[in-house]
Amino acid sequence: ELAPLGLNEYQITKVINANQNIINHTREAFIDQARKDPEIGGSRFETTIKHAKVAYDKYASPALQEVLQGTGLSSHPEVIRMFANLGKAVSEDTGIPAQALTSGAGVDLKDESTQLNVLYGNN
Structure with missing residues (x-):
């Protein structure tokens, strides 16, 4: 003031x-x-x-x-x-591409090793 x-x-x-x-x-x-x-x-x-x-x-x-x-x-x-x-x-920070989640038909995404593979690849 x-x-x-x-x-x-x-x-x-x-x-x-x-x-x-x-x-x-x-x-x-x-x-x-x-x-x-x-x-x-x-x-x-x-x-x-x-x-x-x-x-x-x-x-x-x-x-x-x-x-x-x-x-x-x-x-x-x-x-x-x-x-x-x-x-x-x-x-x-785009996350996991949708195609990575759907590309493996018949893949069990509940399996921890599969989840890690989807996230980080086969390395």
């Missing part, structure tokens, strides 16, 4: 606008850093953002999203990297 500081409405509005400008400039700087990052940026940037969005939408609660977006931290390269890595991991 800025009113107890003796600021009038005009001054409060100026402080709020200045704060928002700082957040916007910080966000732009973060995005620029992320675009230049050797791991997540450059030609990988769009893919990075796609992976990050998957995890962000799935795992970031509305309260966390509000904090990240309100502070500009949603654009920080390390936050993008974290969500991108999580999104990539979730995308790669």
